[in-house]
Amino acid sequence: MSIKIKTKEEIQTMSDGGKILADILNTLKTESRIGVSTGYLDSKAEALCKKYKVKSAFKDYNGYGATICTGINDVAVHGIPSESELLESGQILSIDMGLIYQDYYLDSAITLPIGEVDDKGIKLIEVTKLALKRAIEVAVEGNTVGDVGFVIQNIAKISGFSVITQMTGHGVGRKLHEEPFIPCFGNQGEGIVLKADMTLAIEPMINEGGSEIFIENDGWTSRTLDGSRSAIFEHTIAVGKRRAKILTQ
Ligand code: MF3
Ligand code: CO
Numbered sequence: 001m002s003i004k005i006k007t008k009e010e011i012q013t014m015s016d017g018g019k020i021l022a023d024i025l026n027t028l029k030t031e032s033r034i035g036v037s038t039g040y041l042d043s044k045a046e047a048l049c050k051k052y053k054v055k056s057a058f059k060d061y062n063g064y065g066a067t068i069c070t071g072i073n074d075v076a077v078h079g080i081p082s083e084s085e086l087l088e089s090g091q092i093l094s095i096d097m098g099l100i101y102q103d104y105y106l107d108s109a110i111t112l113p114i115g116e117v118d119d120k121g122i123k124l125i126e127v128t129k130l131a132l133k134r135a136i137e138v139a140v141e142g143n144t145v146g147d148v149g150f151v152i153q154n155i156a157k158i159s160g161f162s163v164i165t166q167m168t169g170h171g172v173g174r175k176l177h178e179e180p181f182i183p184c185f186g187n188q189g190e191g192i193v194l195k196a197d198m199t200l201a202i203e204p205m206i207n208e209g210g211s212e213i214f215i216e217n218d219g220w221t222s223r224t225l226d227g228s229r230s231a232i233f234e235h236t237i238a239v240g241k242r243r244a245k246i247l248t249q
Pocket of ligand 1: 057058059061062064068069077078096107170201203
């Protein structure tokens with residue numbers, strides 16, 4: 001197990017790239033209106049990558065064909081954007097995007113309501129956002145990967161939701177996926193001990209119903225087994241001595 005500790009310069013580079021990613025996601029958020037297709041959002045993301053002179057980290061990753069992942073309602077994280085998939089009022093939409101800036105990878109995701117969404121859908125989004133906030137608060141030197149997962153799982157549980165266990169967060173930096181894995185569950189004090197300047201993609205993935213997901217025949221699209229909705233929020237962060245630094249904002 002070799003977890004790379006980044007230098008201050010590397011973290012600054014990642015932070016510069018992360019600002020671009022935050023900017024792109026913010027634009028995609030404002031573009032996500034009723035009647036817009038997820039394929040349009042993907043082409044917008046592609047155009048913005050060109051504008052900022054960055055590359056998509058997802059395109060061509062294991063043969064993935066799009067720039068972003070989009071997930072409506074029960075699609076958990078990995079949905080493939082399509083021109084024929086139009087956003088409708090009442091849906092929740094997740095957008096996951098990774099980019100490469102000066103050879104460094106950044107990864108971030110958001111979930112948003114489209115039009116009028118019922119209270120439980122809004123609660124799912126808010127709980128998942130809060131889980132990311134709390135998880136980042138414990139991502140400090142001396143705490144463990146288990147502490148991070150515990151916080152995410154606990155917030156999901158007390159809210160009556162469940163975490164996805166079949167996909168995890170991860171180290172990120174020179175590659176999209178580096179060690180260690182950052183599961184959305186865990187026990188306090190267990191697992192790898194975090195050190196300052198490790199860079200991690202922390203990504204709470206929370207389902208309204210049960211935790212199980214399945215992958216469709218396209219090899220990518222993951223859906224909740226019970227058809228309940230799924231939300232994700234993700235930031236790339238640098239572990240701190242006393243407080244983590246969010247790189248994708
Ligand atoms: N969303 C995944 C992550 O955050 C990566 C997706 S890879 C892709 O780690 F190829 F599906 F886009
Ligand atoms: Co990720």
